[in-house]
Amino acid sequence: MASESPKKNWSINDFEIGKPLGKGKFGRVYLARESKSKYIVALKVIFKEQIEKYRLQHQLKREMAIQTSLRHPHVLRLYGWFHDAERIFLILEYAHGGELYGELRRVGYLSEQQAATYIASLTHALAYCHEKHVIHRDIKPENLLLDHEGRLKIADFGWSVQSKNKRHTMCGTLDYLAPEMVENKAHDYAVDNWTLGVLCYEFLYGVPPFEADSQADTFQRIMKVDLTFPSTPHVSTEAKDLIIQLLVKDSAKRLPLDKILKHPWIIMNADPNGSFPE
Numbered sequence: 001m002a003s004e005s006p007k008k009n010w011s012i013n014d015f016e017i018g019k020p021l022g023k024g025k026f027g028r029v030y031l032a033r034e035s036k037s038k039y040i041v042a043l044k045v046i047f048k049e050q051i052e053k054y055r056l057q058h059q060l061k062r063e064m065a066i067q068t069s070l071r072h073p074h075v076l077r078l079y080g081w082f083h084d085a086e087r088i089f090l091i092l093e094y095a096h097g098g099e100l101y102g103e104l105r106r107v108g109y110l111s112e113q114q115a116a117t118y119i120a121s122l123t124h125a126l127a128y129c130h131e132k133h134v135i136h137r138d139i140k141p142e143n144l145l146l147d148h149e150g151r152l153k154i155a156d157f158g159w160s161v162q163s164k165n166k167r168h169t170m171c172g173t174l175d176y177l178a179p180e181m182v183e184n185k186a187h188d189y190a191v192d193n194w195t196l197g198v199l200c201y202e203f204l205y206g207v208p209p210f211e212a213d214s215q216a217d218t219f220q221r222i223m224k225v226d227l228t229f230p231s232t233p234h235v236s237t238e239a240k241d242l243i244i245q246l247l248v249k250d251s252a253k254r255l256p257l258d259k260i261l262k263h264p265w266i267i268m269n270a271d272p273n274g275s276f277p278e
């Protein structure tokens with residue numbers, strides 16, 4: 001599987017299916033093992049009926065092609081896919097550590113070392129994606145998975161636009177969106193830089209910076225960049241400085257990715273291997 005050939009015609013008979021790993025809007029994810037190589041993967045099963053109902057066929061295809069073409073240590077691999085009459089199967093890299101969101105909720109907030117390691121990993125991955133002209137637009141803790149060594153993996157490329165719609169229409173969390181996206185204005189790569197600032201804040205304080213009781217209030221807070229830092233002694237001045245330089249309304253003035261990696265807080269705290277075992 002590691003040296004997979006993209007032309008292989010996979011089928012469900014090539015895999016031994018294990019325990020369920022989780023459930024998403026369009027299907028379920030199972031632990032699985034490719035029978036011949038014994039290679040462990042996560043198999044995501046999507047029901048065609050659901051995709052057709054929401055008219056997402058074209059988008060799914062396009063985004064699957066994008067994720068298959070991306071090769072980066074911090075981007076979850078999509079090794080391939082196949083389908084039968086009712087279902088589409090995505091063969092994904094297995095992330096043993098599960099969602100970063102789960103860890104964050106469990107521990108409350110992360111140490112500066114851990115937060116900086118994740119921000120550096122994300123920055124490297126985003127620089128790679130941006131080079132390939134891919135804007136993720138939907139980076140949030142639920143879409144960040146951890147592997148067996150605690151390395152961060154960006155997942156869920158397939159659903160950036162779909163998830164955005166979902167957020168507006170169903171669950172309505174605007175928390176991670178840059179002002180230009182909240183306002184529905186044209187946006188560019190710098191939307192991901194804003195999200196890095198939101199995530200950095202949430203990693204260190206346990207809550208996103210513009211959280212409010214209603215969507216309208218979150219909207220207002222984002223538009224005003226109403227940023228306040230709780231008087232918690234555990235967060236350093238350098239960390240706050242990085243957050244302030246990312247949460248800038250004018251997208252052209254946000255700290256660029258290469259400068260994030262040279263920021264003193266990252267230099268002082270991030271593990272160069274991007275690994276953070278529990």
Ligand SMILES: Nc1ncnc2c1ncn2[C@@H]1O[C@H](COP(=O)(O)OP(=O)(O)OP(=O)(O)O)[C@@H](O)[C@H]1O
Pocket residue numbers: 021022023024025026027028029042044076092093094095096098099145155156159
């Ligand atoms: N590659 C993976 N390795 C390990 N666990 C995974 C993997 N992919 C998904 N999971 C787990 O399975 C669950 C469901 O994943 P899935 O991607 O289907 O859902 P989602 O992202 O929550 O929703 P959506 O259907 O909107 O994409 C996730 O909560 C995650 O914990």
